[in-house]
Amino acid sequence: xxxxxxxxxxxxxxxxxxxxxxxxxxxxxxxxxxxxxxxxxxxxxxxxxxxxxxxxxxxxxxxxxxxxxxxxxxxxxxxxxxxxxxxxxxxxxxxxxxxxxxxxxxxxxxxxxxxxxxxxxxxxxxxxxxxxxxxxxxxxxxxxxxxxxxxxxxxxxxxxxxxxxxxxxxxxxxxxxxxxxxxxxxxxxxxxxxxxxxxxxxxxxxxxxxxxxxxxxxxxxxxxxxxxxxxxxxxxxxxxxxxxxxxxxxxxxxxxxxxxxxxxxxxxxxx
Amino acid sequence: xxxxxxxxxxxxxxxxxxxxxxxxxxxxxxxxxxxxxxxxxxxxxxxxxxxxxxxxxxxxxxxxxxxxxxxxxxxxxxxxxxxxxxxxxxxxxxxxxxxxxxxxxxxxxxxxxxxxxxxxxxxxxxxxxxxxxxxxxxxxxxxxxxxxxxxxxxxxxxxxxxxxxxxxxxxxxxxxxxxxxxxxxxxxxxxxxxxxxxxxxxxxxxxxxxxxxxxxxxxxxxxxxxxxxxxxxxxxxxxxxxxxxxxxxxxxxxxxxxxxxxxxxxxxxxxxxxxxxxxxxxxxxxxxxxxxxxxxxxxxxxxxxxxxxxxxxxxxxxxxxxxxxxxxxxxxxxxxxxxxxxxxxxxxxxxxxxxxxxxxxxxxxxxxxxxxxxxxxxxxxxxxxxxxxxxxxx
Numbered sequence: 001x002x003x004x005x006x007x008x009x010x011x012x013x014x015x016x017x018x019x020x021x022x023x024x025x026x027x028x029x030x031x032x033x034x035x036x037x038x039x040x041x042x043x044x045x046x047x048x049x050x051x052x053x054x055x056x057x058x059x060x061x062x063x064x065x066x067x068x069x070x071x072x073x074x075x076x077x078x079x080x081x082x083x084x085x086x087x088x089x090x091x092x093x094x095x096x097x098x099x100x101x102x103x104x105x106x107x108x109x110x111x112x113x114x115x116x117x118x119x120x121x122x123x124x125x126x127x128x129x130x131x132x133x134x135x136x137x138x139x140x141x142x143x144x145x146x147x148x149x150x151x152x153x154x155x156x157x158x159x160x161x162x163x164x165x166x167x168x169x170x171x172x173x174x175x176x177x178x179x180x181x182x183x184x185x186x187x188x189x190x191x192x193x194x195x196x197x198x199x200x201x202x203x204x205x206x207x208x209x210x211x212x213x214x215x216x217x218x219x220x221x222x223x224x225x226x227x228x229x230x231x232x233x234x235x236x237x238x239x240x241x242x243x244x245x246x247x248x249x250x251x252x253x254x255x256x257x258x259x260x261x262x263x264x265x266x267x268x269x270x271x
Numbered sequence: 272x273x274x275x276x277x278x279x280x281x282x283x284x285x286x287x288x289x290x291x292x293x294x295x296x297x298x299x300x301x302x303x304x305x306x307x308x309x310x311x312x313x314x315x316x317x318x319x320x321x322x323x324x325x326x327x328x329x330x331x332x333x334x335x336x337x338x339x340x341x342x343x344x345x346x347x348x349x350x351x352x353x354x355x356x357x358x359x360x361x362x363x364x365x366x367x368x369x370x371x372x373x374x375x376x377x378x379x380x381x382x383x384x385x386x387x388x389x390x391x392x393x394x395x396x397x398x399x400x401x402x403x404x405x406x407x408x409x410x411x412x413x414x415x416x417x418x419x420x421x422x423x424x425x426x427x428x429x430x431x432x433x434x435x436x437x438x439x440x441x442x443x444x445x446x447x448x449x450x451x452x453x454x455x456x457x458x459x460x461x462x463x464x465x466x467x468x469x470x471x472x473x474x475x476x477x478x479x480x481x482x483x484x485x486x487x488x489x490x491x492x493x494x495x496x497x498x499x500x501x502x503x504x505x506x507x508x509x510x511x512x513x514x515x516x517x518x519x520x521x522x523x524x525x526x527x528x529x530x531x532x533x534x535x536x537x538x539x540x541x542x543x544x545x546x547x548x549x550x551x552x553x554x555x556x557x558x559x560x561x562x563x564x565x566x567x568x569x570x571x572x573x574x575x576x577x578x579x580x581x582x583x584x585x586x587x588x589x590x591x592x593x594x595x596x597x598x599x600x601x602x603x604x605x606x607x608x609x610x611x612x613x614x615x616x617x618x619x620x621x622x623x624x625x626x627x628x629x630x631x632x633x634x635x636x637x638x639x640x641x642x643x644x645x646x647x648x649x650x651x652x653x654x655x656x657x658x659x660x661x662x663x664x665x
Contacts, residue, residue, distance in 0.1 A: 028329025064587055072578045072591040088651075108577045110598075111649045111657070135321060142347060142355070143322030148391060149345035150326070205575050219316070219324055246328070 005084040009050040009077055010057045013085075014042055020087045021045035024078065026096025026120075027194045028187065029247075030056025033095065036253035040261075048085065052077050054186030063186055071101055071197050078105040082112040089114040091264065095249060096120050096220065097194040103233075104199075106208045116210040117260055120246050122221040123199040123229060131200070132224040140195045147188045203232045210236040211263040213256070217244040237263060282358065282377040288336070290315040290327065293372060302379065304351035320347035320355055331362075335373060339364045348377070357384040435496050442493045450489065453482040491630040495617070498546065498637055505642075508544050510537035510551075510597070514572065517551035525559050534572040538595055540662050546638040553631045554658050558601040561656075571600040579661060583645065593664050594644070600657040606650040614648065 005011070012031065015021070021041055023034040031049040038047055051058040052074055067073035078101060082090065090113055094102040099121030106113040125135045210233055214226025223240065230238030239259050243252035276283050277296045284295035295310045303310065303318050316324045323346045335341055341362045348356040358377040365372055380387075457479045461472060514537055522530065555570070562568040574597050582588040606614060615636040639646045643663050650656035 028325075064589065066587075067589040070578075070591060073589065075578075076580075104578070107575060108579070139321040141322075142320045143325050146320075146322045146326045146345060146347065149387065150330070205577070219321065 005080045008053060008059045008062045009081055010059075011081055011085075012049040013046065014038065014049075015045050015047035016043060017041075017045040019045050020048055020085070020090035022048045022050075022078070022081075022087075022090050022092045024092065024094040024098035024102060025051065025055065026094075026098050027190055029095070032056070033247065033250060034093075037093075037249050037257060037260075040253075040257045045091075048081070048087075048090075050077075050081055052190075054183050054190060060183045060186065063183070065189070068186075068189065068193065071097070071104060071193060071199070074101045074193070075104040075108060078102065079109055079112070082109065087112050091115045091117065093117040093119065093260065094121070096122075096246065097197075100197065100199045103206050103208075103210075104202070107202065107205050110207065113208050115264070116206075116208050117213070117263065118210060118229075119213045119249055119256065120215055120218055120221045121212060121229060122225045123203055123232075124197070124225075125195045125220070126198070128198075131228065132222065134220065134222045134225060135195065143191060143195065144188070147184075147191060200232070203229070204234060206233055207235060211259070212236050212238045213241055213248065213259055214238065215241050215243050215245060215248050218246045220246040237266075239263075282379075283375070284310075284315075284377075285372050285374045286315050287373070288332065288371045290332070299377075302350065302356065303348060318348055318350075320349050323347050335362060335364045345380075346377075357381060432500065435500060439493060439496050439500070442489055442496070446489050447486065450482050450486045454479050454486075457482070488630075491634070494549075495630060495634055495637065498634070498641060501543070505541040505543060507539050508542045508547055509539045510547070513544070513548055514551050514555075517548060517555055518570075520552050521555035521559055524556060530559065530562075530568045530570060532570040532572070534570075535574055537572070537574055537597065538664075540595065540642075540664065542642050542662070543638075546641065550635050550638045550660070553635055554599050554660075557631065558599065558603060558656075561603045561605075562601070563603050563653075563655075566602065569602045571598075573598050573600075576664070579663075581663065594661045595664050597660045597662070598657055599659075600655065602655040605652040605654055605656055606648065607652055611648070611650065615646065 010031070023031065023038065025031055025033050030051045034049060038049070041047055053062045053068065054060055064073070067076065074097075078092075081087075082105070088111065092102040092105065092113055092115070094100075094116070096119070099116075099118030100123060102113075102116050102118070106116060122133065124131065125133045126140065127133045127136055212226055212229050212233065214221070214223055216223065226238065226240065230236055241248055241252065241255055241259065243255050245251050248256045279296060279298060282296065282299040282302050284299045285293045287293060291312065291314055292310050295307060300307050300310065305318075310318070316327065319327070326346070331341065331344065331346075341360070344360045344362065346358055346360050348358055350356060357380050359380050360375055360377045362373050362375045365374070457475045461475050511534075514534060518532060518534075558570055559568065574595060576593050576595050578591040579594040580588075581590040581592045615632050617630060617633045636646050639660055639662070644661045647659045647661070648656060649659075
């Protein structure tokens with residue numbers, strides 16, 4: 001085990017089982033987002049949580065602009081963790097942009113992964129011809145501008161949180177912690193990598209059995225995106241959830257857990 | 272809401288933790304072009320730009336939960352006509368009768384926004400120029416250092432190459448030849464004198480065998496040395512033909528072996544035919560040699576394009592480019608854990624009992640590295656191994 005990777009990506013391991021189950025957070029979040037889901041799997045799996053470099057409580061000094069200028073740098077974070085923990089046949093659950101990160105990781109090093117579970121995935125956020133990604137270029141630019149214009153304000157806003165905010169009784173420690181080292185500059189760059197990536201040309205290279213979980217009324221990944229994925233991603237199972245929004249693992253944990261369980265169970269029976 | 276607030280010259284509204292609008296003043300309605308009933312009980316996300324919606328989810332609400340207050344937040348509202356209205360927002364979260372309420376005041380900053388956009392554009396331009404300048408200076412410094420290192424390395428390589436040529440000459444003349452003579456002489460002794468006593472004959476045969484084995488080792492070492500001395504002139508190589516031929520060759524060595532092989536279509540890559548041919552023959556031959564005694568050998572050759580870092584030696588340098596990965600999977604005996612890290616080293620034999628010389632995989636590694644690629648192995652004892660050859664593609 002390489003302690004530097006464990007520290008760098010703030011890797012947390014829980015659970016009593018043997019088979020590794022990795023939960024990967026999306027853009028603007030961190031591992032705490034999985035808090036309602038994790039307990040349901042701790043009995044049967046080795047649950048692995050982490051923060052990408054620059055998110056959550058990762059070591060931001062490890063951020064390298066050259067490495068993280070494309071999704072591949074984030075893929076390397078996942079591969080580094082798999083290698084450090086010597087994982088095999090892991091199930092990778094990725095939210096949002098992490099779905100594609102997981103797919104690339106499984107293409108690059110198939111020996112680590114047995115299944116992929118994608119929560120609110122999108123292979124491309126920008127609309128392009130017949131493809132409705134949900135965003136126009138001006139929508140995305142608007143997000144970048146919003147982040148740019150708020151950057152100074154938010155950096156100041158964040159500073160006291162970094163030094164330890166006075167306890168607020170109605171808040172758990174976890175929420176305060178989740179933003180303990182989110183770096184606004186890195187977040188801004190991550191936004192660009194996330195929203196400008198086009199993974200569609202690589203979908204056909206995926207071989208691992210994959211569950212695509214699509215929510216209703218998701219502003220980030222509309223239903224058309226989930227349907228596109230299910231048609232173009234080999235070996236995939238498509239499920240349209242009743243949950244709405246982009247974060248079913250927070251807003252509808254029960255339904256999210258059910259779908260993950262049933263997919264893992266079906267796959268286990270088939271193989 | 273008091274008249275003062277209702278008629279105030281700025282948008283004043285309150286929402287809950289989910290963004291549901293609880294109350295809104297006249298200015299809010301006028302700004303957005305909706306009647307009060309169309310706003311209250313609806314979600315604020317319907318009246319902001321897409322970028323702002325994401326910003327709300329990822330930054331605004333979590334921060335309000337932590338700090339209770341947000342000041343000078345820039346957001347973009349979207350009115351009935353879908354026009355974008357830039358506003359500056361102050362928000363305060365508080366608990367009213369056990370329910371969270373976020374009170375917001377928003378000021379339109381249309382003109383200030385134009386000015387700010389210009390400042391941001393100028394700032395970005397300046398930052399970029401500064402960044403490029405710093406990068407250029409760093410690059411120039413690095414280039415200078417690299418040129419010096421490169422020069423020293425070329426000198427060293429020239430010396431090594433000259434040494435290698437001497438080693439190669441020594442191998443060919445000073446070692447191959449005496450060994451050949453040794454073999455000829457021992458066979459002559461055996462042939463000419465049929466009265467050689469039994470135990471002497473055995474010794475003579477053993478001498479011939481040892482000489483032969485040493486000659487094979489010398490030949491392989493020679494090959495290992497020669498690879499570095501070849502002229503670099505890569506040609507297009509069709510891996511389909513090459514791997515099929517390599518498979519035939521490997522099968523011919525052990526014709527009795529029961530093998531099923533599945534090979535997906537392979538690409539044409541730029542490289543050195545003879546070396547690549549040796550590489551695949553060696554890997555397939557190994558798979559046959561280390562097949563599981565209790566089961567039919569199943570070989571699976573597949574290929575996929577995946578991005579990898581072009582920098583293999585320099586730390587903290589990243590350039591992810593396309594590599595083609597050729598994966599050779601078998602269901603053989605696998606590689607024991609203790610050998611995993613050393614199998615690509617010279618004279619490492621997995622199995623003392625076999626006839627291998629312990630050079631094959633070291634050669635494979637060298638061949639792939641000559642193609643600017645790399646080789647990896649993954650293996651599970653008793654289940655099988657997979658060797659992956661990664662070649663960069665333009």
